[in-house]
Amino acid sequence: MRVDNSTVEAFKKKLEEAEMAQLSSELRFEEMMKPHTSFRVGGPAQVYAEPSNTKELVALLSASDSVGMPYFLMGNGSNIVVSDEGIDGLVIRLGEKFSEITSEEDPQDPDCVLIRASAGTLLTKLSSYAAKAGLTGLEFASGIPGSLGGAVFMNAGAYDHDMSEVLEKVISISPSGEVISWKKEDLALGYRSSVFMIKGGIVAEAVLKLRRGNIDEIQAQIRTYTEKRTKSQPLNFPSAGSMFKRPTGYYTGALIEQAGLKGFSIGGAQVSEKHAGFVINTGNATAADIDALVSHIQATIREKFGVELTREVRFIGRGFN
Ligand SMILES: Cc1cc2nc3c(=O)[nH]c(=O)nc-3n(C[C@H](O)[C@H](O)[C@H](O)COP(=O)(O)OP(=O)(O)OC[C@H]3O[C@@H](n4cnc5c(N)ncnc54)[C@H](O)[C@@H]3O)c2cc1C
Known part of the structure; x- marks a missing residue:
């Protein structure tokens, strides 16, 4: 209201x-x-x-x-x-x-560096900061267009890696304004989930622990991931990445394709021709178009295969929650 x-x-x-x-x-x-x-x-x-x-x-x-x-x-x-x-x-x-980055030697481990960054820092920026410093561990994040806070909240990941591998500590703010410090073992990081998704609270900053590595190898890994993304994802259209969480034992994109929904559209929202796990905005989509298309995909997959697709993307605002 x-x-x-x-x-x-x-x-x-x-x-x-x-x-x-x-x-x-x-x-x-x-x-x-x-x-x-x-x-x-x-x-x-x-x-x-x-x-x-x-x-x-x-x-x-x-x-x-x-x-x-x-x-x-x-x-x-x-x-x-x-x-x-x-x-x-x-x-x-x-x-x-809200994006500041500082780094210091890890007092516990001379092979590692601790990077402290505010929640608004872009993951892409952090990943390239680490690469330039010859630090390994954040290569997977080089193409994820979120903020550090959003990435902690979602435990963002790609190519079999996720934030849980690099997070050392998080500072959060409770809804009433209390500042809380979290150790990594208390963050309940699971597949696209964290303690903040369950209990609420805002990530204000995080400390990442990265290992010293070979700068050429780190940059080569980032190039490989970038090529993979460019080849397989519709990066030239607005989207929010993968629309659904991966259901155990299935590939979302393959299910949607088998259901004949590749390219299917409602208004300006379309199931990507390039990657059926992505819903894209072809130019003039409304949020209502996207919601209707996503509901249609979920109903079709339920009916055809008995599989429940859960939305990974969060629908926010009047009428959605
Ligand atoms: C082209 C494309 C590719 C993508 N590829 C990937 C991928 O490979 N892997 C992947 O995991 N994701 C991917 N995503 C999705 C997205 O980038 C990630 O989920 C990212 O972590 C979201 O961060 P954000 O800052 O944009 O969050 P937002 O979209 O702004 O918010 C998402 C949720 O996080 C919460 N949130 C945001 N910041 C904070 C904070 N500081 N504290 C507490 N809660 C917060 C919000 O309340 C909201 O519920 C992709 C998206 C696109 C568009």
């Missing part, structure tokens, strides 16, 4: 009381989400903020908690479909402003 004006005013006042007048003045209203998502769909966020540090993030969370303003937190928008009607309440985006 849309948040009323008095709640929005109370929220701004709370920020000002917390000496965040600048942040309050930078809030945007009815900000279209379309340009902030890789699918290039989505209506307006009622209130939109891009904090530049943890203090600002905590202030936004505390203010929204105390006035009862719902919030949605996003990173680079590469694993979401935002409703055409938009998102009620506050959208907090951890983007370029």
Whole structure:
């Protein structure tokens, strides 16, 4: 439900009381989400903020908690479909402003380096930072267009590797603004899942442990992964990557292809001709087109093969949740 004006005013006042007048003045209203998502769909966020540090993030969370303003937190928008009607309440985006990288020798292991990065840092940037420094472990992430925070939340991965292999520590913020430090063994990292998906909370920063390696081999591995992606994925169309989680014992793309759905479209949303596990925006798709197409795929696969396809991409906003 849309948040009323008095709640929005109370929220701004709370920020000002917390000496965040600048942040309050930078809030945007009815900000279209379309340009902030890789699918290039989505209506307006009622209130939109891009904090530049943890203090600002905590202030936004505390203010929204105390006035009862719902919030949605996003990173680079590469694993979401935002409703055409938009998102009620506050959208907090951890983007370029929230992206700092530092590194230090690992005091426990001279062969390793610890990289500390803020949640808005792009994985592609982190992967190339590591490669340039001759550090191995993040090659798999070189083509994943998400933020570090989104990648921790989803335990993003590719080519039989995922974030669980490199994460050492995570600093998160609870919905009421409490800062919590997590050791890797408490992060419950599984296939595209983490403790944050189950318990909530926002990833503010993470420490990755990477091993010293051979710079030429690291760069060659990245080139191989990039070639594989370019050959097999429809990277020239807006999408959110693989639409579904991989069902045990099956390949999603093969199931969808066998069901005769390759190329099938509803409005501007289409099952990619290049990779049937991807739904793409051919130019003028709406979120409703994507939702209808995904529901149609799920129903067809259930009917034909008795297999339940679960959405990996998250559908956010009015009418979706
Ligand atoms: C072309 C393409 C290829 C892709 N390939 C891969 C791939 O190989 N492997 C893979 O795993 N994924 C892939 N993806 C999907 C996507 O890039 C990842 O899931 C990525 O981790 C999402 O990060 P994001 O910052 O874009 O998250 P968003 O889309 O902004 O958000 C996704 C979810 O994460 C939550 N979230 C975001 N940031 C935080 C945070 N700081 N703290 C807590 N929760 C947060 C949001 O609330 C939301 O629920 C691909 C996407 C595209 C478009």
